[in-house]
Amino acid sequence: MELVQHNRCFDGEQRVYQIQSKALKGSTKFGIFLPKQALAGQECTALFYLAGLTCTEETFVIKAHAQKIAAKLGIILITPDTSPRGEDVAKGDHWDLGQGAGFYINAIAQPWAEHYQMESYIVDELYTLIHDEFLIQDNSVGIFGHSMGGHGALTLALKYPEKFKSVSAFAPICAPSQCPWGEKAFSHYLGDDRSQWLKHDAVALMESKGASFKEILIDQGLNDQFYTQLSPALFEQACLKVNQPLILREHEGYDHGYFFIQTFIEDHIQFHNQQLRTS
Template sequence: MELIQNNRSFEGEQRIYRFDSRYLKTPTKFGIYLPPQALEGHSCPALFYLAGLTCTEETFAIKAHAQRLASQLGLILITPDTSPRGEGVAEGDNWDIGQGAGFYINATQEPWAEHYQMESFIVDELYALVTEEFVIHSGRIGIFGHSMGGHGALTLAFKYPEKFKSVSAFAPICAPSQCPWGDKAFSNYLGENREEWLKHDATALVQEKGALFNDILIDQGFSDQFYSQLNPALFQQACDTVNQPLTLREHQGYDHGYYFIQSFVDDHLQFHAVQLNP
């Protein structure tokens, strides 16, 4: 693991590391914000943040303005890239498939299967690496994300509740098996068997797994240009069916971008801080 960037931020450090991933079979980068408490050697709760389409390991760190409150709350923030990258890694014919669009699943179809193993990369490889290398309290880890990453956060939380104790999302793709983004990604990565798609669909997963969390926080803008792809109402209905508490907040005037995330990121950090308290 190689440290390639380190910047002081609110008495903590925003870092970027690079390492050779055995799952992605290519070098990859991830970001991590270490609050001052972590730099002093104190064990801290941590949050994985999964970014959306076209983003990188730096996008949230630069645009979300989360470090100030993370510093105060003593939260470690972990930001993986959104896909494998590099020469020899399959590329799509558009921005919503291929590099920058890994969808946080394990691809089973060619040419994607060799490198696009993002689910295992996150929950096995990166999870183990950061808990071993940094002062993370292993029983106090949450996950959140945006758009494609919101889909990833919700699905991975319901698949691996033993790893993630809290979950939230900004404008998540709540039912990818029922929208064009999901149709494109899942048919490419997983093939045409729609039963396989449901294993990576948050709305289907909550119906299958039942209530697993004390609460889930989702923020959604009504002026989101991708609203028709996101289907928060379907996820709300699924949560209601199994009595999974959900706080779905919908906001007039907000779109899909990082100004929206900046406006509510403090609420998400505070939400997770409460959920992750022993």
């Protein structure tokens, strides 16, 4: 693990590390914000943030303005990249497929299966590395994300509730098996068998696995230019079917971007802080 950048931030430190990933079969970077409590040797709660299409490990770090509230509450923030990278890694034909668009799943179709193992990277390799290298409180890790990363946060939380004790999302792709972004990605990464797609679809997972969390928080802008790709109503219906408490907040005038995230980031981190400290 190589430290490639570190900056003082709200009495803590924002860092970027580079590692050789076994899951991704290559070099990858992740960001981590360590509040002063962590730097002083205290165990802290932690949040994984999964970014959206075209983003990197730096996007949330720079644009979300999350460090101030994380510093106040003593929360570690972890920000992985959105896909494998490198000259030998398969590329897509557009920004919504391939590098920058890993969809947080394990690909099973070629040529993608060689490197696109983002699910295993997040929940096994990086999750274990963070616990080994930093002081994380037991049973106190949450996950959240935006758009493609909101899809990732919801699906990984539903599949691994023993690892993630809280979950929220900004404008998540809730039913990727039913929208153009997801259909394109899943047909390439997983092949044509749609039963495989449902293993990575938050609506389908909620209906099959049932209620797993005290609450789930989703914020959605009603001026979102990608609203038809997201289907929050379908996820709300799935939650109602299985009695999963959901806070779905819809906001007039807000679009899909990081000004929207900045506006509600404190609410999300406070939400996770409450969930993690009372679980």
